[in-house]
Amino acid sequence: MALATNIVIADGQATPVNHTLVPTGRDRDGVLRYLESTTGPVLGAWQAGISLKKPAPAKALQNTSNRLETVKVSIRIPTLETMANNSAGYTPAPMVSHYREIVADFKRNERASEIENKTARLAIIGLLQSADFINAWDKGILNQ
Numbered sequence: 001m002a003l004a005t006n007i008v009i010a011d012g013q014a015t016p017v018n019h020t021l022v023p024t025g026r027d028r029d030g031v032l033r034y035l036e037s038t039t040g041p042v043l044g045a046w047q048a049g050i051s052l053k054k055p056a057p058a059k060a061l062q063n064t065s066n067r068l069e070t071v072k073v074s075i076r077i078p079t080l081e082t083m084a085n086n087s088a089g090y091t092p093a094p095m096v097s098h099y100r101e102i103v104a105d106f107k108r109n110e111r112a113s114e115i116e117n118k119t120a121r122l123a124i125i126g127l128l129q130s131a132d133f134i135n136a137w138d139k140g141i142l143n144q
Contacts, residue, residue: 007020021037021046049073067111068110078098
């Protein structure tokens with residue numbers, strides 16, 4: 001079995017910054033967890049997860065055309081804010097203002113070939129890069 005590897009993701013800033021997510025192992029639910037390797041506050045670290053859920057073994061004479069495996073991915077990105085100086089005159093440590101979180105379930109038929117799965121993965125990447133999705137996600141506007 002292959003070992004999990006780091007994931008490097010560039011953010012959407014004018015001058016993109018790479019965020020390296022390091023695998024930290026599986027949690028009790030079998031989700032492979034990642035945490036950003038950062039020199040800043042840990043509470044500002046990006047977090048991600050990937051899981052694979054397979055159906056129960058097929059029974060004799062069972063129709064296998066609808067047996068689906070589920071790959072679930074998630075990412076959680078905190079936004080930190082620093083409040084103004086307090087009455088004692090020092091700047092408090094940053095705190096989390098809010099999170100952006102995306103969770104997606106991908107269903108794949110266990111009979112699908114590797115090339116069929118690759119085609120579906122590339123199709124969703126294309127959809128996520130489409131102008132309509134970008135307007136809906138980035139700006140909260142759904143085109144007509």
